[in-house]
Amino acid sequence: GAIEPAREAFGTAIEAARSIGDAELFARAALGYTGRTDVTPGVNRVAVALLEEALALLPNGDGALRAEATARLGTELYFESGPSRSDALTRDALAMAERVGSLDLVAYACSCRHFARLRVDVDPRSRLPITERQIELAERCGPSEVLALGHQERFLDFVEMGEGGRLEHAYFAFERVVHRVRQPFFQWTLGLFHGLRALLAGRIDEAERLAHEALAIGQSVGTPNALGAFSAQIFAIRREQGRIAE
Numbered sequence: 001g002a003i004e005p006a007r008e009a010f011g012t013a014i015e016a017a018r019s020i021g022d023a024e025l026f027a028r029a030a031l032g033y034t035g036r037t038d039v040t041p042g043v044n045r046v047a048v049a050l051l052e053e054a055l056a057l058l059p060n061g062d063g064a065l066r067a068e069a070t071a072r073l074g075t076e077l078y079f080e081s082g083p084s085r086s087d088a089l090t091r092d093a094l095a096m097a098e099r100v101g102s103l104d105l106v107a108y109a110c111s112c113r114h115f116a117r118l119r120v121d122v123d124p125r126s127r128l129p130i131t132e133r134q135i136e137l138a139e140r141c142g143p144s145e146v147l148a149l150g151h152q153e154r155f156l157d158f159v160e161m162g163e164g165g166r167l168e169h170a171y172f173a174f175e176r177v178v179h180r181v182r183q184p185f186f187q188w189t190l191g192l193f194h195g196l197r198a199l200l201a202g203r204i205d206e207a208e209r210l211a212h213e214a215l216a217i218g219q220s221v222g223t224p225n226a227l228g229a230f231s232a233q234i235f236a237i238r239r240e241q242g243r244i245a246e
Contacts, residue, residue, distance in 0.1 A: 001184035001185070001220065001221030001222065002222070003035070003221070003222035003223075004222060006032070007033050010029050010030075010032040010033035011029075011033060013025065013028075013029035013032070014026060014029040014030060014033065014050065016029075017029055023054075023057035023058050023059070024058070024065060026053070026054055026057055027054035027055075027057065027058055027065045027066075027069055028065070030047075030050040030051055030053070030054040030069065031051075031054070031065075031068060031069060031072060033047065033050055034047040034050065034051060034072055034076060036072070036108070036145055037145050037148075037149060037183070037185045037186070038185055038223050038224070038225065039075055039076065039078060039115070039225075040076070040224050041079065041224055041225060041228055042079050043076065043077060043079050043080050044076055047076050048073065048076050048077065051069050051072060051073040051076065052073065054069050055069050055070065055073070062096050062099050062100055063096075063100065064097075064100050064102055064105050066096065067093050067096040067097040067100055067105060067109060068093070068097075068105060068108065068109075070089050070090075070092060070093035070096065071089070071090055071093035071094070071097070071108065071109045071112035071113075072112065073089055074086045074087075074088075074089030074090035074093060074112055074113075074116050075090065075112045075115045075116060077089065078115065078116060083116070083119060086116045087116050087117070089116075090109070090112045090113040090115070090116040090117075091113065091116075093109045093112060093113070094106070094109040094110060094112075094113045096109075097109035103137045103138075103140055103141055104137075104138070104141045104144070104146060106137055107133075107134045107135075107137040107138040107141070107146045107147075107150065108146045108149075110130050110131070110133055110134035110137070110150075111131075111134055111146060111149045111150060111153065113130055114127050114130045114131050114134065114153050115153070117130070118153075118156070124157040124160040124161050125157075125161065127153075127157055128154070128157050128161075131150055131153045131154045131157060132154070134146070134149070134150040134153070135147065135150035135151060135154065138150055143177060143180040143181050144181065145181060145183060145185075145186070147177055147181070148174070148177045148178060148181050148183070148186045151170065151173050151174035151177050152174055152186070152189055154170045154173075154174075155167065155170040155171060155174055155193060158170050159196070164200075168197075171193055171197060174190065174193065175190060178190045184217070184220070184221040185221060185223060187217055187221075188214060188217040188218040188221060188223060188226065191210065191213055191214030191217050191218075192214045192229055192233070194210050194214070195207050195210035195211045195213075195214055195233055196233070198210055199233070199236060199237065199240070202240075204237060204240050204241060207233070207237055208234070208237050211230055211233040211234060211237065212230075214226075214229070214230065214233075215227070215229075215230040218230070
């Protein structure tokens with residue numbers, strides 16, 4: 001969960017890779033700097049520049065690193081005005097991952113493709129098969145952040161679809177994976193979902209307590225999304241309390 005020290009270390013690796021002209025090492029360091037699970041609100045221009053530089057250095061044609069860097073660039077451009085580039089990059093990355101044939105890589109590319117399609121004008125039912133495939137492939141590889149991402153994304157689809165029973169099943173499946181991978185980012189996300197379930201069940205005071213607990217976890221691991229997610233939760237809670245004027 002120590003994001004900034006990790007980025008400093010990856011920054012050192014990036015400079016070392018530049019100095020010796022090692023394209024593969026540079027791409028791995030750029031991916032490490034950008035991260036695999038969290039997405040910055042807005043567009044992280046530093047991360048985008050590093051990923052684009054990595055793609056310029058890597059050999060043309062299909063390759064695992066090129067597919068992963070393309071997929072991650074697509075998610076990092078999610079908040080760019082107009083979704084067309086994010087959509088195209090994640091679509092192309094998934095197709096390349098399929099050609100490369102690595103199960104873990106295809107599962108990760110599915111995750112990025114799902115994220116790029118997580119928009120109000122996209123029917124969640126059209127996204128769900130992407131996530132289901134991601135989970136099925138990732139489960140073959142064992143517990144991982146890719147598997148956790150899949151369960152996290154499926155939960156969000158069921159929220160949007162209003163699928164109460166399936167939502168509960170998805171929550172407990174996600175919870176089991178989070179306990180196995182033991183990554184702070186997913187512990188924060190699980191806390192958010194815990195609070196959401198309390199809110200949906202009408203346990204408003206509990207939902208408020210859980211929202212504060214999730215905020216503390218998110219801030220402790222340095223996710224830039226912690227305060228935004230907390231604000232959304234508190235807004236919904238205050239609305240239910242009749243205190244929206246606050």
